[in-house]
Amino acid sequence: MTVPPRRASLQTSFRVISARGRSRPVLAIVLALAVIVPLALIGSIILMTPLPSFLLGGRSAEDCAQAGTIATGASETARTDIPAEYLELYTKVGKQTGVQWNVLAAIGKRETDHGRSKLPGVSSGTNYAGAAGPMQFLISTWGGQAKIKVASGINGYASDGDGDGYGDVYNPADAILGAAKMLKRNGAPDDLRRAIFVYNRATWYVDQVLEIAERYAVTGDIGLPPEADPACDTNYVAAASDEVVQKILEYALDQRGKPYRWGGTGPDAFDCSGIIYMAYRNAGLSIPRTTFEQWPFGVRVQQGSERPGDLVFFNAGPGTSVDRPGHVGLVVAPGKMVEARCTRCGPIKVTTYGDRPNIVGFTRPLENDQVQAQLRHDLT
Structure with a gap:
């Protein structure tokens, strides 16, 4: 413009x-x-009235x-x-x-x-x-x-x-x-x-x-979607029926608000594939570290069939193509993903992907043979 x-x-x-x-x-x-x-804290104790959510470090539903x-x-x-x-x-x-x-x-x-x-x-x-x-x-x-x-x-x-x-x-x-x-x-x-x-x-x-x-704005604020606010409980974890997926989502969602850093795997900052790598480690599972390695690792899933714990890939970033996607997010709900996008893109947060350009495809690392073997080993 x-x-x-x-x-x-x-x-x-x-x-x-x-x-x-x-x-x-x-x-x-x-x-x-x-x-x-x-x-305010003292007064609330005396009056036995609930504190506002922002004083408790969170926001009510x-x-x-x-x-x-x-x-x-x-x-x-x-x-x-x-x-x-x-x-x-x-x-x-x-x-x-x-x-x-x-x-x-x-x-x-x-x-x-x-x-x-x-x-x-x-x-x-x-x-x-x-x-x-x-x-x-x-x-x-x-x-x-x-x-x-x-x-x-x-x-x-x-x-x-x-x-x-x-x-x-x-x-x-x-x-x-x-x-x-x-x-x-x-x-x-x-x-x-x-x-x-x-x-x-x-x-x-x-x-x-x-x-x-x-x-x-009458509030003096820009306004953000609730899911972009790390203090908002959007029940993504509770909605996942699988305990392994819950552990993956729990870790990834806990990183909301932290900055993007290329090559970062925490605990203070992450890049797009680093947060996913660490989220799977939180569930006791080992997957490849980089986006380029993660793309061929999981089993391909048709768009519309993806579910929490799956990965969504984009043709974005230097040296990438439709056969070599350079950006990845972790699906947390239909149309929603956790992503660490870029240095200028703001902190890690939940974003929408349905209308984003350059989606290459979806994969399910949990159905990779190596991951399946790890899950069977954990059960024995």
């Missing part, structure tokens, strides 16, 4: 705060909590269910700054796709001030880089022309958000839906930094979009 020059409206609506500027409020909050939290991928409300800043038509569209598309509405809104703000910019390419034509519409798609990325009939097999992000059968890059309903699809294809709602970076390849752009998104 292309970035229009900064406009006065953007500067007056959103003040960029430096890290140094944030330090004093953050320090004050930390010091305040140091006093408040112990008092109700809290996690309410978190979701969609911010529950727009802040006063959002309601004041976003035109009503656009706010309705951002919210609708967010619910439809699972991409945070406030992230979509932040991109719309940063790109064209929600379609209000008078710069070339917003309401007609293209800008100097060939981008068009309120969400600033390259025409080639959209589908080859500004308005195109949406049909199966279309090569691009052209989307029909208003039900007229056409994807019009200048129509906000179509453009916002197309932006959501692009973000989701590249990691949203879990891996927002990567998804936004692919949208416009600049780290400063990612930072600005996320800051605007925080200001637009």
Whole structure:
């Protein structure tokens, strides 16, 4: 995506705060909590009332269910700054796709001030880089022309958000839906930094979009899926009927929140195959260490037949191909996997894989002859 020059409206609506500027409020909050939290604990003991889940180091099922991928409300800043038509569209598309509405809104703000910019390419034509519409798609990325009939097999992000059968890059309903699809294809709602970076390849752009998104949410938070929160109990382990699979999932899920590190096998950081290797070791099983070795090791499984404990492989990373996948995740539930993705992709977490590109296939290491022999030995 292309970035229009900064406009006065953007500067007056959103003040960029430096890290140094944030330090004093953050320090004050930390010091305040140091006093408040112990008092809250004492008060709770005296009153014999349950403590809030965040003080207990976890989140209740109700809290996690309410978190979701969609911010529950727009802040006063959002309601004041976003035109009503656009706010309705951002919210609708967010619910439809699972991409945070406030992230979509932040991109719309940063790109064209929600379609209000008078710069070339917003309401007609293209800008100097060939981008068009309120969400600033390259025409080639959209589908080859500004308005195109949406049909199966279309090569691009052209989307029909208003039900007229056409994807019009200048129509906000179509453009916002197309932006959501692009973000989701590249990691949203879990891996927002990567998804936004692919949208416009600049780290400063990612930072600005996320800051605007925080200001637009009534909670002041970006919003994450509950399964991406290591404090949320999503019952993946309990749902696995096999005790061996439970041990594998238990280890992998316990690593949520830890960073990615190439070649890492813990305990502080892991790479994609390292966390799987160690999860199987936790169940007393030995499998190959690297993705390249893990791919031919397990028995192939058809997509749709995978189950917890299986591996899902992707044609991603340097030196990889459809016959040599370079990325792997551990299936924890239908459509869900634990993955350590990359240094810039955020911490280890549960993500979705059903709509991810470049899936090479699925394997079941538990049905490998060597693993079967290990399981039989454990039973004797």
